[in-house]
Amino acid sequence: MDTAARPVAPYSRVKEHLKAGLAAGRWRPGELMPSEAELVAQFGVSRMTVHRALRELASEGLVERVQGVGTFAAQLHRISSTLTIRDLQEEIAARGHRHHAEVHLQRREPAGTGLAASLGLAAGGAVFHTLIVHHENGVPLQCEDRYVNPAAAPDYLGVDFSRTTPTSYLLEVAPLWEAQYTIEADRATAQEAKLLGIGRDEPCLVIVRRTVSRGVPITLARLVHPGSRYRLAGRFNP
Amino acid sequence: MDTAARPVAPYSRVKEHLKAGLAAGRWRPGELMPSEAELVAQFGVSRMTVHRALRELASEGLVERVQGVGTFAAQLHRISSTLTIRDLQEEIAARGHRHHAEVHLQRREPAGTGLAASLGLAAGGAVFHTLIVHHENGVPLQCEDRYVNPAAAPDYLGVDFSRTTPTSYLLEVAPLWEAQYTIEADRATAQEAKLLGIGRDEPCLVIVRRTVSRGVPITLARLVHPGSRYRLAGRFNP
């Protein structure tokens, strides 16, 4: 047990002091806060130290800084949250449950116009397509309909997706990526309902995700989950 | 137009260099990366400068640092995304549309056991309850069923929620807060379906959010959106 109180770093003291002031409403949103020079005098620390405290508050969205003008309490009406999304296989394993995947489709196809545009392919170019159903303890949890840019993952069709997941494989092939996604409630298609073993009317949580790595589109995926079996959880931490 | 190429800050150059290396797979997840001293020699900058670059990469989750040991390429299997949630009224206004709210309920009630526990109230204590339907251009978009801790917002029952939203009001009363939430697809209750003007079978996106400010529970809200009218969007930025 580490009960020995570690001395708090000065930059952290400054940061917590300002945070507490913001929490107490000492500065209204948009109001001018103390300058670096004032904080230097108040805390008796160097300017680099208060600068770090303020820079971190800015990156957390708690204050806004304008060069030549000053530091302002942030408007808190835009709130960004953290939604941690893990690889499904890993997530199921972490619950101590058994994961298995049924691969229903894994082939090359000609890409339709919209799909080609979305993946940056020439019109009518080939695209890789997989359709995989993921099970947790034998119960279908996710229907993963995925298109992959062949240039980004040329060996995609040879991978055994009963052993690894496309997400995990693509993360290895294209290590750093960005993604945009939408989350909505919708019905499953007839095929998805059949694969998931649910009724046509059952609400599903549908995530559509487009992934880009170093400017190159990698993959477009539609992930359909029975609403009764899956939910997302997250937290705000302004 | 600011086409005059602003000189890139040295800490930023170091950071981008390491980022590019990670993107190119120069270091596999878990692998040891160059030390601060090596980067100082390589780039000819001071240690504070490379330290800042590495600290920012660590806070973005791209590297992991262990004092006394070194800096390692991060495992990228846990990905956290940014989901920006704005006040609904503001979001609708930003689309250039008209927002209006129907207040169906605004009263004090005895809290049930589970609710009292969730809001940190004594069993059987009073709780504030509002039921509000938000419309975009006259179409019901969100049914907001909300319970509020009276201690946190004593004047809540006197607020005119046809003019402001509970979210916006509570942000003013309790400026800094944290929230946990879940997102799922479900059916609306009979009452919600009626208020939203949808069928009992229509899939809905349901967000349940519990908010805490300075350790004090503030509010518990169930936000129900017709799946056909609302979706969430976000992006990953690892």
Place this chain on the structure above:
DNA sequence: CAGTGGTCTAGACCACTGA
């Protein structure tokens, strides 16, 4: 022109790790 924040340096002391 005074005041603001953005950044960098060269040096320092420290805690921690593993050989």
Place this chain on the structure above:
DNA sequence: CAGTGGTCTAGACCACTGA
């Protein structure tokens, strides 16, 4: 004990803003 990262300082130069 050598090497690592965590932090701080005192000073500097700069870009930018608004009076």
